[in-house]
Amino acid sequence: MAPRSLASLAHALAAAPDLDHALIALGECLAELDRGASLALIQYDARRDMLRDRLTPVDGRVVHSIMETTFDHLPDTVRTRILAGGPFVDVTDRTADYARLCGFPTPLEGGVLAVRGMKVDGLLGAVLALYEPRKIFGTRTTERVAPVVALFDLAFARLAEREAREEAVRTLEDVTQRVHGEYVRKLSALEAELREVRKAPRDAAALNPAEAIALQAESARAREEARRAARQAELTSQQLTTAVSQLEQAHIELHRRSGALRQRTRTLHLLDRALTLDAETSDAKALVDALLALVGDDMQAQRCSLMLRAPEPDQLYLAAARGIAPNVVEGMRIRIGEGVAGRVAATRQPLLVQDVREASQHPLLRDQYFTTGSFISFPLVYHDELVGVLNLTNRAQRGIYTDEDVERVRLLGLMISLIASRNGLPERLLEVLHVP
Structure with a gap:
C-alpha cells in the first residue's frame, strides 16, 4: 500500500462524523490492497452477550443488517x-460456515476468514471480520492491512465514546423531564387537597366531634404528604446536580481522550510522512530540507535548524535551516560544548527554555538561531552515537513550548536520527554543500 493512502486514511478517519463514514474509508483502503477481500464490522452487545448488528462497506456505502446471534x-x-483484542486471528475450523455467519454471502473458494476484537475502554465493542482469497505466494492481506486497521481502531474508540456521551445526555434529559413532571403532578394534587382542607373549618360548627377529628387527621396527613413531596423534590434536585457534575466530568474525560486520539493520529501521519520522504527521496540535500520542514511545520517553529556531526572531532556543521539570518551559511561549523547547540551536543540532554530573557545561563549561538521567545534544542542520538542537534524556536503566535512538546520532538528526533544514520547524511551532505 502506498504511504499516501495511510496518510489519507488517517485524515478521513479523523474527519469521519460517524461509524459508517469511517467504515467506508476502511473499505476503500482494503480495496486498494486486495480487491478480492471483503470485510464486515459486527457490533457486540455485552449486556446480552450477542453479536447484533452487521455493517458491511459495499461500493461507497454501508449495508446494515440484523445478526442477533450469540457470541459463543x-x-x-x-x-x-477476540476478547483480548490485538491482531487478527484465523478461523480455521469450519471457515465457510463462519464466513456466512459474518455476512459474506458468496464465500471465496478456498478463502481464509480472520477476525479481530475492537475494544472500547477495555471491553469488547465490535468484531472486525476479513475474508480473503487463500494465497500461495506473497504477504497475507491481514498483515498488509494491519496499519490501516490500527488507525480504524482509534477512530472506532473515538466514535464509540462520542455515541456513549450523547446517549448519556439523552438519558439524563429524559430522567430529568420525567422526575420533574411527576413532581409537578404530585405537588398540584397536594395543593388541591390543601385548598379543600382550608375551606373545611367554615362548616366545622356543623360537624360532630368525630367528623372534626377525622378532618384534622386528614389535614395533618396532607401536610405530611406535602412535606415528604418537598423533601423528595429536594433529594431529586441533589441527585440531578450530582448527575450533571458527573456528566461534566465525563465530558472533560472524553474530550481529553479525543485529544489523545487526535494526537496519536497526527503522530502516525508524521511518521508516515517521514518514512515516505526516506523512501522516495535520494537527494541528500532535499531529504534534509524536507525533514526539517516537516518538524518545523508540526512544531510551528518560525526559526529552526538542523546541525549534523562534522568529520572533524568535536564539531557540528549547519546542515539545513529556515528563518535564520541571511549571513549564516550552511556548512558553518561550531564546536561541541560551545553555544546552545554545542552544549546540548556535549551533554546529550534536551534543553527547553520558555523565555530566552530568563535563560542567561544558556548563551545564544552568536544570536543567529534564536530570538527572544521559547525554544527547544534537542540532541539526535542513534545507537549511542551523536548524529546532530535539532533547534526549534519562535513558536507561531507567541506560543510557549512545553514538556509535552519535548516528548513529541523526542519521537521525531529519533526518526530523523535513524534516517540520517541509515542514509549517511552527515557525510553525503558535506559533498553536496561543497564545503571543506
Missing part, C-alpha cells in the same frame, strides 16, 4: 483472542 457460536480459542 465462535470457537473457544477464537473467542478468547
